[in-house]
Amino acid sequence: MQSSSTRRSIKSNWVDSLKDAFYDADDLLDEFSTDVLVKRMMTGNKMVKEVRLFFSSSNPFVYGLKMAHKIGKVRSKLDETVANRKFHLDEIAAPMVEEREQTHSSLPLVVVGREDDKKKIIDFLLSSSYGENVSIISIVGVGGLGKTTLAQLAYNDVRVKSYFELKMWVCISENFDVKIVVEKILESLDGIEFLPDSIIKLQNLQILRLVNCERLKQLPKHIKKLVNLQQLFLKGCVSLTHMPHGIGQLTSIENLSLFMVDKDNSVSKHGGALSELSNLNNLRDMLRIMNLRYVKNPTSEFEAANLKEKQLIQSLRLSWKLGPRYDNDSDSGPDDVENDGEMSLEELRPHLNLKWLIVFGCGRLLFPSWISSLTNLVELQIDNCKKCQHFPPLDQFPSLKHLTIENLTDLEYIESGINCDNALFFPSLVKLWLINCPNLKGWRRDTSTPQLLQFHCLDYLDIRSCPNLTSMPLIPSVQRLVLINASKKSLEDILKMKISVSQSTSYSISSSQLKFLYIEGIEDLEVLPEDLWHLTSLESCHQGL
DSSP: OOOHHHHHHHHHHHHHHHHHHHHHHHHHHHHHHHHHHHHHHOOSOHHHHHHHHHHSTTOHHHHHHHHHHHHHHHHHHHHHHHHTOOSOGGGSOOOOOOOOOOOOSOOOSOOOSOHHHHHHHHHHHHOGGGTTSOOOOOOOOOTTSSHHHHHHHHHTOHHHHHHOSOOOOOOOOSSOOHHHHHHHHHHTTBTBSBOOGGGGGOTTOOEEEEESOTTOOBOOTTGGGOTTOOEEEEESOTTOOOOBTTGGGOTTOOEEOEEEOOSSOSSOSSBOOGGGGTTOTTOOEEEEEEOGGGOSOHHHHHHHTOGGGOTTEEEEEEESSOOTTTOOGGGOSTTOGGGSSOEEOGGGOOOTTOOEEEEESOSSEEOOGGGGGOTTOOEEEEESOTTOOOOOOOTTOSSOOEEEEEOOTTOOEEEOOTTOOGGGSSTTOOEEEEESOTTOOEEESOOOSOSOOBOSSOOEEEEESOTTOOBOOBOTTOOEEEEESOBHHHHHHHHHHHHHHHHOSSOSSOOOOOOEEEEEOOBTOOSOOGGGGGOTTOOEEEEOO
16 A cells, blocks of 8 residues: 555656646747747748748748657657556546636726726727738736726727727636637627628638527628538527528538528619529528518519429428518518419429428418429428418328418318318328418318218317317317317317217227317307217316416
8 A cells, every 4th residue: 555645746746747748738839839920920022932931941841740740749748648647537526616707898987007008909909900800919917917907998998989890798718618709709799780791701610500689680791701601590580681692602501591581672782682592402401581572573583592402401481571579560561462462382392302391471372283292291381371262282291290270361261172082181190270260161162072071190189269160070089179269169069070980980990089178268158068078088178268
């Protein structure tokens, strides 16, 4: 057994060896930094300088060999030091590092004697000789000397405020992490109206995420210079007025979550048209195209987007508006599609691989011929197309699992009922939402055909604010039923239909019984219908206010 003093001696010697190795590494970094500064300072005839550099120790080839040799020696010394440790440092608990208190940009109440230092910093920042280069100035000193105060003085100076269009104060912790620093910088952009164009200097930038920057109006106008950008994630950036010209040149980009149509929608000096999407065929996952109501020439501009070639896109949202929270009623006018003629989506044909499709705010929507060809579609949402009166045959999507029809105020029937094959009627549909369709009377307009339609595997049915709905396909497999703001007759008809299917022996399918029922806002309902007592498998029944 080694005595405690012996162990301390071994540790002390090993720490000294480690310090020596780090000192060598530090010396090598100093040498490298000095060589870089000398190279920058060298002046003279370009040809002479190139010859001098070749025959000097600064020749890139010779210099590279020399530095590689020195780096190798330092690395070997570090490896040797680690290998020679005689005790288990990994068993020693790491000391707790106390996080430094976050600083802020506000000035203290009283500041004395910093005018000369402040002037030097401000003169440096405002110097025109630095052009567009990023200027960095370090304020070094022991703790409590007033480094942060000096930075606050410069940051809040009137000349600095008037010279720079954008200023940000970001506090760096003791645990320096570049990713965290960049995230803080982007977070502080929330609330300003544009991203600074200087961000294009980050030419190796691959991922740019802007989340909930609701007042952000503009992206950098020269964003096309971010040639390595692969992901541009824009979530909640609803105030964007347009996409920059040239964004379509970023052909390496794989994720572009949002494309905002320019309100002016002309070949203007600001915004890029839908044709910017034409060559971005590496796009994948999700794409949302917003403010389509401002497209002036839908046929040509929709076709120019070239969506049919984007085979990696899984989810597509086509929005004519932003949504009730963000749309300004004053924007509605004679050019608003909701107030004018029908709108066709024929030229917005996506690739057949598409799995999720959302159409929002299209007013008098004309469904395109390609809708029935999306055989891989898993989810379809039609929302806020208020003047839409006709649906194409939606019942034969082999893969469709979720269907939402919401805020279609003029819709009376979902399909005509002509040539409807019960065997192919929504074979995979699991969840169905019918929401705020006040004029919806039934699923089929044509009731002359004798066969009864049924959802084969529908598990969840949610009907809200459809008070005139009385005719629905049979629902033998529904286990969860939600009915809100409906008539008493609607509730009774749906329950009777469920009961009759459950008790019938004419269906080969073994039907599951209703297990969950939620009802709310049922007109003239004083007591629960007696038909509920026939649903013997009901586990939970709730009645809202």
